[in-house]
Amino acid sequence: MTSSPSLLDTLRQVVGAAHVLTEGDLAAYEQDWRRRERGRALAVVRPGSTAEVAAVVRACAAQGVAIVPQGGNTGLSVGSVPDASGRQVVLSLRRMDAVRAIDGANLTMTVEAGCILQNLQAAAEGAGHLFPLSLAAEGSCTIGGNLGTNAGGTAVVRYGNTRELCLGLEVVTPQGEVWDGLSGLRKDNTGYDLRDLFIGSEGTLGVITAATMKLYPRPAARLTAWAAVPSMQAAVDLLGLAHQHLGAGLTGFEVMGQFALGLVDKHYPQLRVPLWREAPYCVLLENSDHESEAHARALFERLLEAALEAGCVSDAVVAESLAQAKALWHIRESIPLAQAEEGLNIKHDISIPIARIPAFVEETDALLAREIAGVRLVNFGHLGDGNLHYNVQAPEGGDAKAFLRDEEERINTLVFDSVARHHGSISAEHGVGSLKAAKLPRYKSKVALELMRAIKGALDPQGIMNPGRVLV
Structure with missing residues (x-):
């Protein structure tokens, strides 16, 4: 249903004319971060409070106008931009960026959805606590978007995805009502878990x-190590040893393939990638210790000694300072940027x-090499929680645009079918968005999809909330 001329006037009355954008350059709201798609919004509306969000939703619901909630618009699955119809309202939460409260006794922080993740981390640190969610886009992504996609990041092995870090939500329903579930209770068995329903x-x-x-005590020390490993199986074996030697202190465990690190070395030589030429994979480990740096270093040394003796590590370096540790993490975080530089x-x-x-990597590497001439695999990710960014670079020297146009669908099917054979998921932390929505019927059970559609139909019978995403 198209909007009547009065809708924009109503929205201006609710949030103020300055916060209803219909003209000028709206690319920051209408184009996804990867520049895969550019839509056209009826308007970009920027409410400043929960009451304003509710009023905006009620106004749109009254006229059947679709709403696209948006945080930092840093998602990778095209889930937070409008379609090309010019009939959808982008609801930007960026103005709602306040830290409402920090409760040191309860170890909780209540924040608005538009709060940038890095600012949330800084507020926690300023209060003497740790908020452990960390990912490459933390300088621009928002906690609302993190919750909406159940983001993961580099500390999932210890602290879990965003879902595990959340104790309560405030949500505006598709009818414009407000559910206040911000109690911060760790135990509340009074019915269905609505919080988990909205997360993801x-x-x-x-x-x-x-x-x-949730907040956590700040560790007394953090140490980072970089290890060269002879195979993916060796990386998995090292992970087992890390759990055994470090226990809950193991907060990060990243694996990086040789070609992925080679791209970083090629495009950012100043980063000085260690050990990458010597082994097919390198691993980045982080140990957070609540006793002392000396204790943390002793644990790390025993772990690496055991790993060298077991043959699952061929060489390793331990960061001697915070600056060195940050430099190692910067290399890991630069892999997607180096990929973009490569094409x-x-x-x-x-x-x-x-x-x-x-087994998945061995099988799928061989399958793609056999099926796709000149394929280049950029394999890296969060091995500690089973999440790989198993990316395919266009063949060197070829027409990359033509490669994507002609081969993307086939490559996706080859990879996703292999994921299914190994009992995995086609979306670990980036969400489904619109890129993978049509794929779900092939890779998710019929019963699961029926339940999801029943929930969607019950909560959003008009179908106005982010249509075309997750379910199609």
């Missing part, structure tokens, strides 16, 4: 406007049971 729903069930998140590529965000990852 990508704005298709309602608009997350605020959240109560167009096909991204996959998959999860596999950790024990099956070596």
Whole structure:
């Protein structure tokens, strides 16, 4: 249904004319971060409070106008931009960026959905606590978007995805009502878990406007090590040793393929990537210790001694300072940027049971090499929680645009079918968005999809919340 001329006037009355954008350069709101798609919005509306969000939703619902909730617009699955119809309202939460409260006794922080993740981390640190969610886009992504996609990042092995870090939500329903679930209770068995229903729903069930998140004590020391390993199986074996020696202190465990690190070395030689020429994979480990740096270093040394003796590590370096540790993490975080410098590529965000990852990689590497001439695989990711970014770079020297146009669908099918054979998921932390929505019927059970559609129909009977995302 198209809007009547009065809708924009109503929205201006609700949030102020300055916060209803219909003209000028709206690319920051209408184009996804990877520049895969550019839509056209009826308007970009920027409410400043939960009450304003509710009023905007009620106005749109009254006229059947679709709403696209948006945070930092840093998603990788095209889930937060409008379609090309010019009839959807982008609901930007960026103005709602306040830290409402920090409760040191409860170890919680209540923040609005538009709060940038890095600012949330800084506020926690300023209060003497740790908020452990960390990912490459933390300088621009928002906690509402993190919750909407159930983002992961580099510390999932210890602290879990965003879902595990959330104790409560404030949500505006598709009817414009407000559910206040911000109690921060760790135990509340009074019915269905509505919080978990909205987390990971990508704005298709309602608009997350605020959240109560868990805080943790700051560790006394953090140490980072970089290890060269002779195979993916060796990396999995090292992970087992790390769990054994470090226990809950293991907060990060990243794997990086040789070609992925070679791209960083090629495009950012100043970063001085260590050990990458010597082994097919390197691993980045982080140990957070609540006793002392000396204790942390002793644990790390025993771990690496055991790993060298077991043959799952060929060489390793331990960062001697915070600056060195940051430099090592910067190398890991530069892989996607180096990929972009190299040219167009096909991204996959998959999860596999950790024990099956070596077999998956061996099988799928060989399959793609056999099927796609000149294929280049950029394999890296969060091995500690079974999440790989198993990306395919266009062949060197070829027409990258033509490669994507002609081969993307076939490559996706080859990779996703292999993921299914190994009992994995085609989306680990980036969400489904519109890029993978049509794929779900092939890779998710019929019963699961029927339940999801029943929930969507019950909560959003008009179908106005982020249509075309997750379910099609």
